[in-house]
Amino acid sequence: MTEPLHVEQAAAKLRDADNILILCHKNPDGDTIGCGSALYDALASLGKTAAVLCADPIPRRFRYTQPRLFRGEFEPSLVVAVDVAGLQLFGDTGLMPAYSRRVDLCIDHHAGNNGYAQYTLLDAGAAATAELLCEVIEAMGVEIDPHMADCLYTGLATDTGCFRFANTTAKTHRIAARLIEAGARVEELNTILFATKTRGQMEAERMARSHLEYALDGSCAIIWLDRDEIEASQADPSDLEELTALPIGIEGVKIGLTFRQQPSGSWRVSIRTVKGVDAVAVARRLGGGGHLRAAGCELLGTLDNAKSAVLAEAKAVLEDTSCRES
Amino acid sequence: MTEPLHVEQAAAKLRDADNILILCHKNPDGDTIGCGSALYDALASLGKTAAVLCADPIPRRFRYTQPRLFRGEFEPSLVVAVDVAGLQLFGDTGLMPAYSRRVDLCIDHHAGNNGYAQYTLLDAGAAATAELLCEVIEAMGVEIDPHMADCLYTGLATDTGCFRFANTTAKTHRIAARLIEAGARVEELNTILFATKTRGQMEAERMARSHLEYALDGSCAIIWLDRDEIEASQADPSDLEELTALPIGIEGVKIGLTFRQQPSGSWRVSIRTVKGVDAVAVARRLGGGGHLRAAGCELLGTLDNAKSAVLAEAKAVLEDTSCRES
Numbered sequence: 001m002t003e004p005l006h007v008e009q010a011a012a013k014l015r016d017a018d019n020i021l022i023l024c025h026k027n028p029d030g031d032t033i034g035c036g037s038a039l040y041d042a043l044a045s046l047g048k049t050a051a052v053l054c055a056d057p058i059p060r061r062f063r064y065t066q067p068r069l070f071r072g073e074f075e076p077s078l079v080v081a082v083d084v085a086g087l088q089l090f091g092d093t094g095l096m097p098a099y100s101r102r103v104d105l106c107i108d109h110h111a112g113n114n115g116y117a118q119y120t121l122l123d124a125g126a127a128a129t130a131e132l133l134c135e136v137i138e139a140m141g142v143e144i145d146p147h148m149a150d151c152l153y154t155g156l157a158t159d160t161g162c163f164r165f166a167n168t169t170a171k172t173h174r175i176a177a178r179l180i181e182a183g184a185r186v187e188e189l190n191t192i193l194f195a196t197k198t199r200g201q202m203e204a205e206r207m208a209r210s211h212l213e214y215a216l217d218g219s220c221a222i223i224w225l226d227r228d229e230i231e232a233s234q235a236d237p238s239d240l241e242e243l244t245a246l247p248i249g250i251e252g253v254k255i256g257l258t259f260r261q262q263p264s265g266s267w268r269v270s271i272r273t274v275k276g277v278d279a280v281a282v283a284r285r286l287g288g289g290g291h292l293r294a295a296g297c298e299l300l301g302t303l304d305n306a307k308s309a310v311l312a313e314a315k316a317v318l319e320d321t322s323c324r325e326s
Numbered sequence: 327m328t329e330p331l332h333v334e335q336a337a338a339k340l341r342d343a344d345n346i347l348i349l350c351h352k353n354p355d356g357d358t359i360g361c362g363s364a365l366y367d368a369l370a371s372l373g374k375t376a377a378v379l380c381a382d383p384i385p386r387r388f389r390y391t392q393p394r395l396f397r398g399e400f401e402p403s404l405v406v407a408v409d410v411a412g413l414q415l416f417g418d419t420g421l422m423p424a425y426s427r428r429v430d431l432c433i434d435h436h437a438g439n440n441g442y443a444q445y446t447l448l449d450a451g452a453a454a455t456a457e458l459l460c461e462v463i464e465a466m467g468v469e470i471d472p473h474m475a476d477c478l479y480t481g482l483a484t485d486t487g488c489f490r491f492a493n494t495t496a497k498t499h500r501i502a503a504r505l506i507e508a509g510a511r512v513e514e515l516n517t518i519l520f521a522t523k524t525r526g527q528m529e530a531e532r533m534a535r536s537h538l539e540y541a542l543d544g545s546c547a548i549i550w551l552d553r554d555e556i557e558a559s560q561a562d563p564s565d566l567e568e569l570t571a572l573p574i575g576i577e578g579v580k581i582g583l584t585f586r587q588q589p590s591g592s593w594r595v596s597i598r599t600v601k602g603v604d605a606v607a608v609a610r611r612l613g614g615g616g617h618l619r620a621a622g623c624e625l626l627g628t629l630d631n632a633k634s635a636v637l638a639e640a641k642a643v644l645e646d647t648s649c650r651e652s
Contacts, residue, residue: 163489163502164520166513170503176489177499187492187601194490198577199540206535212528251524275513 002106002115007132010121011139013078013105014043021076021099022067024054025084026091030158030193031128033058035082035107037065038133038151042142049074053099055091061192065151070095079103081117083129083155085110107133127167130155131175146183153184154193162194200235201242207233208243208258216255220314221247224259224267224303244294248272254321255282255314259306262298267306271295271314277321282313328432328441333458336447337465339404339431340369347402347425348393350380351410352417356484356519357454359384361408361433363391364459364477368468375400379425381417387518391477396421405429407443409455409481411436433459453493456481457501472509479510480519488520526561527568533559534569534584542581546640547573550585550593550629570620574598580647581608581640585632588624593632597621597640603647608639 005013014020022039024032036052043050051070058067072095081103084090090100106117109132111124126132130152137144137152144152156176160168163176180186197205208223215222223246230237240260248256254277258270269286272294273279279295286309288297299306331339340346348365350358362378369376377396384393398421407429410416416426432443435458437450452458456478463470463478470478482502486494489502506512523531534549541548549572556563566586574582580603584596595612598620599605605621612635614623625632 164516168506168512168516170506173499173503173506177496177503180494180496180499186494190490190494195571195575196577197575202535202538202576206532206538209528209532209535212532214525245521249521249523250528251522274517 002117002120005105005119005121007121007135008139010105010107010119011136013119014039014080014136015046015140017078018048019074019077020048020050021070021079022050022052023079023081023084023090023096023100023103024052025081025089026055028054028056028058028062029083030062031130031155032083033062033065033067034151034153034155034158035129035133037067038130038137038144038148038155039080039082040068041145041148041151042137042140044068045142045145046140053095055093055096061196062154064192065154078105081106081108082133083108083110085112086114087116107136125169127165127169127172128155128159130159131172134175134178144179144182146185149179149182149184150189153179153186153189157189157193162190198235198239200233201239204230204233204235204240205243205246208246212247214253215311216315216318218252219254219318220257220311221250221253221255222257222259222307223247224307225261226303227261227263227265230260244270244272248274254318255279257307257310257314259303261303265300267299267301267303269297269299269306269310271297271310276325278317281317281320282310285313286310328443328446331431331445331447333447333461334465336431336433336445337462339445340365340406340462341372341466343404344374345400345403346374346376347396347405348376348378349405349407349410349416349422349426349429350378351415352381354380354382354384354388355409356388357456357481358409359388359391359393360477360479360481360484361455361459363393364456364463364470364474364481365406365408366394367471367474367477368463368466370394371468371471372466379421381419381422387522388480390518391480404431407432407434408459409434409436411438412440413442433462451495453491453495453498454481454485456485457498460501460504470505470508472511475505475508475510476515479505479512479515483515483519488516524561524565526559527565530556530559530561530566531569531572534572538573540579541637542641542644544578545580545644546583546637547576547579547581548583548585548633549573550633551587552629553587553589553591556586570596570598574600580644581605583633583636583640585629587629591626593625593627593629595623595625595632595636597623597636602651604643607643607646608636611639612636 022036024036052067053070103117106120109126109129123132207229244258256272260268271279271282283295283297286297348362350362378393379396429443432446435452435455533555570584582598586594597605597608609621609623612623
């Protein structure tokens with residue numbers, strides 16, 4: 001069992017330690033990398049030795065965060081995980097397995113955090129771990145400098161879709177205001193994070209959109225990409241994640257489906273729903289899972305068979321939803 | 327010459343008046359309509375008679391703002407314009423011409439406001455007129471209720487591209503926080519304003535993207551739609567404005583060009599540039615104009631001729647830019 005901490009207690013643990021190793025989750029996003037870099041900066045500003053460890057390379061779009069990466073150059077006396085909800089999310093490449101099983105402190109905002117660390121600072125109401133870490137850094141007595149502000153803003157903005165998603169609160173905006181005052185380069189960051197796509201992404205999006213079709217009287221929209229198209233687009237597979245927002249963003253659509261063929265040939269299905277329609281219910285009988293409004297599953301066989309299977313579940317869920325409403 | 331006012335002075339003028347007519351600009355956007363509706367609510371909450379007048383219908387996506395529209399039912403003793411930078415922006419349909427030439431008070435955030443009103447409250451540093459009006463309403467002694475908060479949030483969010491654009495400041499985020507606390511339905515509004523496209527928009531975007539091409543060694547990207555495609559898409563022409571953000575959003579692109587054929591056959595060209603590249607310079611010799619990073623022009627003739635003409639200017643501007651940089 002983990003022991004829950006408050007912001008001040010977590011700040012005290014960090015202030016009292018030296019030789020601190022910061023762990024990020026695998027397939028790193030803006031929040032885990034932004035938090036790792038900002039916490040490194042804060043600890044370094046107090047004269048401490050620290051470094052960041054991640055099982056995967058830092059994506060190119062986040063390279064400005066420039067975390068100091070751990071190469072085994074010191075023996076950590078405190079291991080801190082940022083934005084990592086469970087042990088399985090650390091990954092197991094390189095030095096990671098040696099440290100991910102002995103995490104002293106976890107700072108996180110995922111409601112599903114399974115308490116793997118000795119101490120945990122968890123605020124499931126925070127839109128991003130960066131929102132929480134901002135308070136921890138201030139409680140450490142560190143003034144947030146422009147680079148820390150860039151890193152924390154990256155976490156805040158990426159986890160909220162630039163303040164668009166339902167997790168955005170008044171507090172999220174107040175922290176954004178503080179980070180801007182601390183020197184976050186909002187214009188440059190928003191351009192990098194939200195306004196720039198690679199040619200490969202544009203090409204993948206063009207092909208996926210060309211396959212757009214509607215089903216179930218327009219309450220369902222479907223896009224897909226087969227493995228040949230994905231390869232031809234030269235898009236980074238992680239860049240294709242954004243496609244899943246397209247079908248659900250069409251007027252009148254209640255269930256948006258994105259089919260991406262995996263290198264093995266199977267179809268990875270991303271299910272997005274509007275408020276009031278249960279995405280997990282669509283995925284569950286197909287062996288998948290997820291959240292209320294974002295779920296997924298993986299199906300073998302042809303695209304037509306995969307589409308039929310998912311549409312049958314989608315139809316049942318929509319009928320069930322309208323029964324409950326009437 | 328107009329007389330400049332402070333927030334408190336503008337609030338006092340509104341508090342002291344009755345029978346107040348609120349004017350919005352033509353082709354209304356979220357800021358002018360949001361401000362019109364919020365100011366109406368604030369005045370009504372003080373027991374005053376007021377109404378909103380706009381030369382064009384309220385777009386469907388903003389219908390939740392539900393402003394009380396003026397039908398000539400009272401003789402205005404104070405005429406207030408919100409978010410209207412110049413006389414030519416009022417339009418001249420219906421009752422508008424009778425009132426747009428006698429504006430008593432203008433509340434606006436456009437640096438180019440030409441001072442047509444007797445009194446003007448102008449803050450060119452505000453991201454939206456809603457940012458400024460929020461302070462005026464509070465200075466009037468009115469507590470912002472959930473509907474006012476929805477309307478003001480609409481102005482703030484639409485004028486900043488949901489806090490993405492360069493005009494977003496720490497103050498913008500602080501006002502957003504206050505509006506959320508006052509009850510703004512951020513999740514619903516962001517879905518309506520930013521996450522929903524019509525089938526027509528999707529179809530127009532599919533066609534425009536299918537024409538994507540690169541020029542000038544990848545520093546220029548072009549999309550286009552001819553008038554037949556625009557008609558076939560069934561998209562509302564005002565919904566095509568968003569297309570202009572596509573080409574400039576591609577990695578490596580410095581000038582993004584969108585060609586839309588008008589019903590008359592001519593080509594309307596939208597020019598978007600990255601920081602440091604002058605969009606007006608591309609448009610100027612073609613008879614167009616605009617802002618530093620967003621300009622436009624209209625050209626007769628074939629698409630190929632129009633493209634050649636614009637690309638020649640774009641090439642000159644890029645060469646000039648790289649000369650200045652080196």
